[in-house]
Amino acid sequence: MTRHVSKGGPLTEEQLLEILKKYDVNHDGGLSKEELKAAFQSLGARLPGWRANRALHHVDTNGDGLMFREAPLTSNQLRAIVKKYDANNDGGLYKEELKDAFCALGAHLPGWRAGLALHHADANRDGLIREEELSTLLKYALEDGYKIQ
Structure with missing residues (x-):
């Protein structure tokens, strides 16, 4: 498991987004609960499954079960x-x-x-x-x- 840390303190929003996008293993433009869980684990978060559920609860505005994919698919x-x-x-x-x-x-x-x-x-x-x-x-x-x- 790779842990991501920033030498200059907390991660910036841009750094965090780049890390999260790396966990889009099926390259569908969104992060599923399992992909988010893996990302939270890599960030050293406690209870990564719970954090993944909470993140989706707050950001999944279109109800597709994914974080990020807001633009319609072509x-x-x-x-x-x-x-x-x-x-x-x-x-x-x-x-x-x-x-x-x-x-x-x-x-x-x-x-x-x-x-x-x-x-x-x-x-x-x-x-x-x-x-x-x-x-x-x-x-x-x-x-x-x-x-x-």
Whole structure:
């Protein structure tokens, strides 16, 4: 575990933001509770899980479960987030992969959302969202409240 300290006293706001952004392990532009917990641990905070919960309670104004991501996602950003969860690299997304993607997007009940996404976007009902069905999935995500610029 890396501890971050400033030789000149307390960290500045800019230093703290740079440290926190390093903990965005999935590069989605926000910090989840687990990512915040890791950041607080690196800063030497006591009760890092509690601190992560409190931080999100105070700053998560849009209810996505993330700190920082206030700007709407672009269609390409959302597409990249979803596609990176193609665990077996077959070019499609199964329900479990969709669940992981929705979890990364901060969804509440990501398994349920993945099931609904399959229902809406899987045109041929093969249990897989393929490239040609991805635009329908992105429309569903937009309707479900994930903002796209």
